[in-house]
Amino acid sequence: MSAQVTQVDETPAVTALRRKDLLGIADLSPQEISLILDTAEAMKEVGSRPIKKVPALRGKTVINLFYEASTRTRTSFEIAEKRLSADTLNIAVASSSVTKGETLADTAANLEAMNPDMIVLRHSSSGACHFLSRVCKSAIINAGDGMHEHPTQALLDAFTIRERKGQLAGLKVAIIGDLLHSRVLRSNIYLLTKMGANVWVCGPPTLIPTEVARFGVHPTSDVDAAVRDADVVMLLRIQLERMEGAYFPSLREYFNVFGMTEARLKGAKPDVMIMHPGPMNRGVEIASEVADGPYSVILDQVANGVAVRMAVLYLLAGGAEHEEAA
């Protein structure tokens, strides 16, 4: 839970993820992050071949256990698994025994009885992946837990930034939107501060987490200050139901105060990158002209998601200690 900006040190690069699970960015070292990003470059190449498949995970069973609706993340994981030749299956909550009142622990125990190698979990409760990792032998990959972390999203964001800018250290990254409820925010804060970026977070005070400055970021509600000279502007989704919680008066007012428009973007660096983890609310956190404009790398993020998830799956399968017993 390192909250400080740490510089990338000079220790030799690590070559394997010696951990059972990927629960969050919080417990990754900068070297491990670099390893994943480097590995993702090789994986991206695999995806550009006519035959987009390597045998790395042949014979491995991966379960995608999604307790929340997801299009992008689930598809991305599934494509990544298939490109690595894993046997993969998706558990859709609506058609499973979960709706019969089974607990997460029992569902996991039953899945474990069938001896999978990895479980990719998306869940609405923060900490669900930590919980599962305590009751499961399988590797757990966090595909988003509540308001906590979404590590593969932060990794694909970092990959996308690095692809364009060469490095993360020293860049000004402004993250704007619903900070409070965002797992993407937390993972990105951990990752970007670990890699030496200068992170600004911006939103209405009602949507800024308590004591966020202790994470080593600059909180502000002044969107122009956040955007000024930014190398990267990342918008976070404003959920429509937040109005009911009185976090802000209306979507119109939110857009007027915080929405990313071409005019606001003028304060940023000329080569600014516009990012969004999706799904977007056009005309709320981001104007369509910006989303579809020349600075937008939103679809690159999606494309890179597959490569980054391939890297994570590959590294966990190869480096985890539990594999040695197999």
Add this chain to the structure above:
Amino acid sequence: MKRLLKGGRVVDPANRIDGIHDVLIDGDRIARVGRDLPVDGATVVEIPDGLIVCPGFIDMHVHLREPGQEHKETVATGTASAVAGGFTAVACMPNTTPVNDGANVTAYILARAAEANLARVYPIGAVSRGSKGELLADIADLKKAGCVAITDDGHPVSTALLLRRALEYAGMFGMVVIEHCEDQTLKGDGVAHEGFHASSLGLRGIPGAAEALHVERGALMSELTGSAFHVAHMSARSSLRSARKAKEAGIRLTCEVCPHHFTLTDALLGAPIPYDTNTKMNPPLREEADRDAMLAGIADGTVDAIATDHAPHHYDEKKVEFDRAPFGIVGLETAVSLSLDRLIHTGLIRLPRLVELLSVNPARILGVAGGSLSEGAPADVTIIAPDLEVRIDASRLRSKSKNTPFDGWELRGGVAATLVGGRTLFRNEGVRLNSL
């Protein structure tokens, strides 16, 4: 049958006693306390050096879960847990199934307590029918059936008006209104203290102000009505400030603090076991400044009582995602060790003050017997061993539930023996105490 507890240090602040005294127990009553009392046919129990004889400890805030939630705890297992933890009496909260809002439920609890025949049980009735916050419960009936106080614990009394009426009405019977202080709108669907750790873990927060707001409300309603108001499980530094101010203004406000709120902080949410549901309770573990404020309030006298908020839950209920787990931990068997380790051995307070917090004041606030070793008082005695090395082992708790964040903790100080009505109901096998 007479028994003479001989040669131990007796700490009985209600009688201003702190020194080597003998305690003569005749049947179920204290017969005499004095130096070198004649044996006079009594069985002599030599109290070894280092043990302290105290008036029986009273936990004024426990959940015995019976009727209706017997998978978590029963009156029998809860009172077994109480005596093992050094408590000779407990006051049990009305949020059972059904709610203790009428004489029949109260009578049932007391019948189960009589069957168990362990710690004394003082039922606390509901303020409102079904604790729904609409109509007052039959408070006179509750009083007559044996309830010693009223509360809608688990929730605050729904409105200021109902709280005012409850204070006025219960005041007629001299009953204190105990309040779970928490503004429900500020709490929202919060599951942890609003602060750095909740931010980091992505847990919805409950600010300390949610509690303090209702401490203020209670103080104002108590001032308006002149009736006694008691703050349950106080946790926030702003609440302590409000309580202190109310007391300075002469308002009849008292307050209790739980051992977990003077020992733990919200840092425990993330480490060593991230999202451990045994760190989830309401009010939540707060930040260091709050924990330190609770310690300061204990030291300066603002805090009146230590109570456990003993809240047993079955492991099935706790073995779930953090935000789906019920609030609460068991506390009866860890409170005395935590108090000795963190309050006495740190030099924060001295033993007479601890006995006030655990015995004298709970008896006074609830208006029940006990709290002293006066002649003729019930022979409810807790003998503590302040230097005993104790290792908390959740699996060995007498409580039916094992939901404690203190499993494996090593603490200095424990309970040597517990006597209720002159009967020895608990004796610690790690302490040498012949013929007790």
